[in-house]
Amino acid sequence: MPRRKRRASRTRSTATTASRGSVEVSEADVSFRSMTPSQFFYEYREVAGFGSPSRALYQTVRELVENALDATDVHGILPDIYVAIERLPENPNYYRVTVEDNGIGIDPKHVPYAFGQVLYSSKYRLRQARGRFGLGAKMAILYGQIKTGRPVEVYTSPLRSRKVYFFKIMIDIEKNQPIVLARGEFPNPSRWHGTRVSVVIEGDWPRARHRVYMYMQRTAIAAPYANITFIDPDGNITVYSRKIRKLPPKPKEVKPHPHGVDIELLKQLIKKSGASTLFEFLIEAFQGVGKKTAKSFLEFAGLEENLDPHKLSDKQLEHLARKLREFPKFRSPSADALSPFGPDIIEAGLRAILKPEFVVAVTRRPRAYEGHPFIVEVGIAYGGEIPVSNEPMLLRYANKIPLLYDEKADVAWKVVDPNNFDWKSYLVNFPAPIAVLTHIASTKVPYKGVGKESVADVPEIEQELRNALREAVRRLRDYLLKKLREEEARKRIATFMKYTPEVAKSLATILGPMGVKEEEVREMLLVAMKRRLGLSEDEFSKLVEGLEVSIEE
Amino acid sequence: MVAEYIDAADREARRRALSVFRERFKEIYKQIKMGENPFLMLPKRTLSNTIYDEKRKLLLLGPEKLKRSFFDLHESKKFMQTLLMARIIYEALERDEYPTIRDLYYRGKHTILYRDPSTGRRYEENTWDEQRESDAVIRDIEVFTGLLREEMLILSKEKGKVVGNMRIRSGNDIIDLSRMGHGAYAIEPTPDLIEFIDVDAEFVLVVEKDAVFQQLHRIGFWRKHKAILITSAGQPDRATRRFLRRLNEELKLPVYILTDADPYGWYIYSVFRIGSITLSYESERLATPEARFIGVSMTDIFGDKKTGKKPYLTEQERRNYIIKAKDADIKRAYELMNYRWFQTEKWKREIEIFLDKKSKLEIEALTSKGLRFLADKYLPEKIETGDWIS
Numbered sequence: 001m002p003r004r005k006r007r008a009s010r011t012r013s014t015a016t017t018a019s020r021g022s023v024e025v026s027e028a029d030v031s032f033r034s035m036t037p038s039q040f041f042y043e044y045r046e047v048a049g050f051g052s053p054s055r056a057l058y059q060t061v062r063e064l065v066e067n068a069l070d071a072t073d074v075h076g077i078l079p080d081i082y083v084a085i086e087r088l089p090e091n092p093n094y095y096r097v098t099v100e101d102n103g104i105g106i107d108p109k110h111v112p113y114a115f116g117q118v119l120y121s122s123k124y125r126l127r128q129a130r131g132r133f134g135l136g137a138k139m140a141i142l143y144g145q146i147k148t149g150r151p152v153e154v155y156t157s158p159l160r161s162r163k164v165y166f167f168k169i170m171i172d173i174e175k176n177q178p179i180v181l182a183r184g185e186f187p188n189p190s191r192w193h194g195t196r197v198s199v200v201i202e203g204d205w206p207r208a209r210h211r212v213y214m215y216m217q218r219t220a221i222a223a224p225y226a227n228i229t230f231i232d233p234d235g236n237i238t239v240y241s242r243k244i245r246k247l248p249p250k251p252k253e254v255k256p257h258p259h260g261v262d263i264e265l266l267k268q269l270i271k272k273s274g275a276s277t278l279f280e281f282l283i284e285a286f287q288g289v290g291k292k293t294a295k296s297f298l299e300f301a302g303l304e305e306n307l308d309p310h311k312l313s314d315k316q317l318e319h320l321a322r323k324l325r326e327f328p329k330f331r332s333p334s335a336d337a338l339s340p341f342g343p344d345i346i347e348a349g350l351r352a353i354l355k356p357e358f359v360v361a362v363t364r365r366p367r368a369y370e371g372h373p374f375i376v377e378v379g380i381a382y383g384g385e386i387p388v389s390n391e392p393m394l395l396r397y398a399n400k401i402p403l404l405y406d407e408k409a410d411v412a413w414k415v416v417d418p419n420n421f422d423w424k425s426y427l428v429n430f431p432a433p434i435a436v437l438t439h440i441a442s443t444k445v446p447y448k449g450v451g452k453e454s455v456a457d458v459p460e461i462e463q464e465l466r467n468a469l470r471e472a473v474r475r476l477r478d479y480l481l482k483k484l485r486e487e488e489a490r491k492r493i494a495t496f497m498k499y500t501p502e503v504a505k506s507l508a509t510i511l512g513p514m515g516v517k518e519e520e521v522r523e524m525l526l527v528a529m530k531r532r533l534g535l536s537e538d539e540f541s542k543l544v545e546g547l548e549v550s551i552e553e
Numbered sequence: 554m555v556a557e558y559i560d561a562a563d564r565e566a567r568r569r570a571l572s573v574f575r576e577r578f579k580e581i582y583k584q585i586k587m588g589e590n591p592f593l594m595l596p597k598r599t600l601s602n603t604i605y606d607e608k609r610k611l612l613l614l615g616p617e618k619l620k621r622s623f624f625d626l627h628e629s630k631k632f633m634q635t636l637l638m639a640r641i642i643y644e645a646l647e648r649d650e651y652p653t654i655r656d657l658y659y660r661g662k663h664t665i666l667y668r669d670p671s672t673g674r675r676y677e678e679n680t681w682d683e684q685r686e687s688d689a690v691i692r693d694i695e696v697f698t699g700l701l702r703e704e705m706l707i708l709s710k711e712k713g714k715v716v717g718n719m720r721i722r723s724g725n726d727i728i729d730l731s732r733m734g735h736g737a738y739a740i741e742p743t744p745d746l747i748e749f750i751d752v753d754a755e756f757v758l759v760v761e762k763d764a765v766f767q768q769l770h771r772i773g774f775w776r777k778h779k780a781i782l783i784t785s786a787g788q789p790d791r792a793t794r795r796f797l798r799r800l801n802e803e804l805k806l807p808v809y810i811l812t813d814a815d816p817y818g819w820y821i822y823s824v825f826r827i828g829s830i831t832l833s834y835e836s837e838r839l840a841t842p843e844a845r846f847i848g849v850s851m852t853d854i855f856g857d858k859k860t861g862k863k864p865y866l867t868e869q870e871r872r873n874y875i876i877k878a879k880d881a882d883i884k885r886a887y888e889l890m891n892y893r894w895f896q897t898e899k900w901k902r903e904i905e906i907f908l909d910k911k912s913k914l915e916i917e918a919l920t921s922k923g924l925r926f927l928a929d930k931y932l933p934e935k936i937e938t939g940d941w942i943s
């Protein structure tokens with residue numbers, strides 16, 4: 001794409017003409033320029049989460065860890081991830097952030113672009129991944145470069161590669177091009193695969209500390225199938241070891257769904273397509289569209305099936321796009337592109353990190369909004385080491401990424417908020433020790449802003465979240481009810497057992513002349529008690545195990 | 554205790570009580586043997602379950618029953634307490650003992666130790682903590698066995714006293730109630746074991762206040778007026794009530810009650826006559842439905858324009874002796890108004906005057922006016938003219 005390159009001009013238009021009372025726009029008053037993406041993000045780095053040294057430190061960890069997870073679990077590899085933040089001796093505000101994974105690695109020919117060109121990504125595809133924009137790693141690198149002048153260092157080895165490749169890269173911000181400062185190759189006899197990325201940035205650990213730890217913990221909850229080691233600048237080591245060997249299902253790439261189409265996307269799809277008729281084009285470009293569906297759609301839209309898609313007028317394109325969105329009989333969007341955790345993983349994660357007394361997780365069936373498939377998952381952890389609080393502890397995830405900021409603005413909060421949800425009827429009375437995990441997996445998560453921090457209240461998603469929560473909390477209620485009953489039974493037994501010796505002794509005393517013995521009455525009382533409580537021998541002995549009663553006279 | 558010193562009446566009472574206990578508690582044993590939830594069926598001892606028997610003029614227990622089951626979380630402890638108390642009483646009966654209710658409280662009070670398996674914590678719990686609890690189960694055993702505590706040889710403090718021209722047998726001794734000197738015979742806790750030998754009297758006067766009793770005794774009131782003189786020294790105990798009942802029932806002596814002129818005094822009269830609300834199960838044997846309230850009545854103090862009755866006190870004396878009623882007295886008066894047996898014309902008038910004047914008076918006011926006035930004018934005149942309330 002040809003690009004007009006120009007130095008960023010700082011001149012501003014001045015209102016020199018205003019005093020004359022007429023509006024006259026001269027050449028000099030308005031100046032145009034274009035920016036490369038790297039220039040844009042250099043100027044507006046706070047949009048991407050690099051507004052302050054503390055936020056930047058947190059964001060750097062996050063971007064690198066998410067890339068590491070994308071390189072592993074998405075490809076069926078159980079992740080081993082190592083994260084270290086070191087304070088550099090020469091400047092206490094400089095930190096080296098290193099993240100290493102055992103993922104698929106990167107083909108050396110892509111490495112300079114993956115780390116040296118903003119908006120370069122392998123994830124611009126219709127399938128669920130943590131990364132999306134082709135921006136994350138570069139923002140960290142760019143930030144480090146402008147604050148500390150240090151390049152990124154990358155070691156990587158693709159699967160089955162005989163070599164480990166090494167790069168030192170900076171970004172030519174003006175050109176949005178990588179500058180490779182150094183490169184090297186090492187033999188790889190052990191067939192190690194994965195990537196190790198190191199950046200040096202200006203940071204503020206004391207302020208970032210809380211968020212970073214929270215992020216690591218939330219990440220560990222959602223990835224119990226990973227080994228994660230974290231070393232902080234003070235040398236503290238935290239190890240989250242693997243709790244389960246199961247991975248979430250691999251997401252598959254899918255074609256777009258017709259309900260999610262707009263004119264622009266339609267144009268792009270047509271441009272890529274070699275189809276010569278509208279009929280063929282529909283079948284080729286969209287998911288879930290076969291001959292029958294294509295035919296009945298064209299009838300519905302009132303379009304000729306032999307029209308050449310490449311020759312459609314703007315008016316026809318607009319009509320086609322609109323009808324595609326309106327046609328009610330398309331099969332609902334495929335969920336193949338999605339990768340939910342599944343209940344086992346959620347439960348394992350919650351159990352390992354929060355150490356609750358009860359966990360339950362629910363993965364709902366796929367649904368769609370505006371042509372985008374999504375799956376909602378909810379996990380609940382209750383009791384144990386979870387602190388008692390006036391509101392549920394909410395752990396939000398979108399496409400497996402923990403969301404930490406703007407909780408109260410999120411649709412998930414709207415759903416779990418005790419002011420909106422009748423927790424009481426599920427036997428949860430606040431203050432209560434309860435955590436709720438929500439996960440929205442989608443090919444398009446409707447974030448509220450560019451910050452990827454809170455999810456907008458799309459009605460379909462809100463509805464699903466509520467359904468999932470109800471489903472999960474019903475199981476919690478069953479558990480609590482059972483516990484209450486057991487407690488009740490235990491209390492009863494304790495009471496009855498406590499008083500049995502006195503009763504037996506009394507009857508034996510009064511009826512002694514008739515040959516009634518204390519031991520006999522006691523035995524008979526136990527039988528009657530079991531019968532009264534409707535307990536089997538096993539249940540009964542479980543409940544009375546360890547119960548001791550004695551009388552001091 | 555050596556058996557030969559124990560009189561026959563006691564021994565017989567014990568034998569009977571023991572056999573009743575065995576009979577009644579055998580039922581509980583049978584329930585347990587059948588694998589059932591053992592229970593005690595008890596009449597409810599609540600105000601709502603007391604019935605005023607219009608014909609017999611008694612406060613009786615109603616038909617409402619309470620099923621106290623052992624395997625019921627809220628009743629279990631009471632069930633245990635009831636059986637524990639039964640055992641202690643049973644043992645005392647067997648050993649020829651005479652426990653007081655305080656003794657029973659101490660004998661049954663011990664600690665149950667238990668360890669909760671779910672928490673691993675150890676707890677201590679007393680079979681009962683306060684005497685209020687053990688007293689309550691004694692009452693339950695009375696209704697369950699149909700035996701009054703006196704019949705179980707449980708003693709209580711002697712409170713009531715009696716003098717008069719009368720001889721009785723108590724234990725192995727014959728006692729002459731006219732030869733008590735300045736003292737008096739303390740009515741024993743088991744008045745059913747008393748035998749009346751002979752009596753020369755025309756009526757019984759019960760005085761609420763011990764001091765007034767002594768004054769009347771010293772000036773020979775009972776001798777002069779052929780009376781049996783009794784004091785309950787405040788709220789009457791069961792022995793005094795039972796003794797009075799027997800005098801009335803067996804010797805056919807009319808009974809007059811003299812109390813302070815206030816709702817508290819009225820209630821004392823009511824307990825003698827009708828029975829007490831908490832112990833209504835014993836009324837049948839303890840109450841004296843024929844008892845008459847001789848005074849001091851409101852009309853004695855203020856006279857009654859409606860009937861033309863003249864007051865016993867002058868304007869000046871009223872000013873000196875009358876005490877202003879307290880809020881508690883007023884409240885009590887309103888309560889009494891609800892009781893059926895206070896809804897007669899004369900009682901309504903009494904309460905009406907009281908609420909109107911908000912005044913009360915102690916019997917001592919009459920002795921201040923003159924002991925002779927009380928003994929030789931007020932009392933004989935009121936008995937003579939039938940100026941009493943029932």
Ligand SMILES: Nc1ncnc2c1ncn2[C@@H]1O[C@H](COP(=O)(O)OP(=O)(O)OP(=O)(O)O)[C@@H](O)[C@H]1O
Binds near residue numbers: 106115121138
């Ligand atoms: N640890 C890694 N292992 C394998 N490939 C990686 C790794 N880190 C980055 N990459 C590659 O580099 C590309 C760019 O990463 P970057 O973080 O800049 O963007 P992204 O992950 O695609 O999207 P986002 O901006 O949402 O993070 C990725 O798409 C991926 O192909």
Ligand SMILES: [Mg+2]
Binds near residue numbers: 131135137
């Ligand atoms: Mg990324």
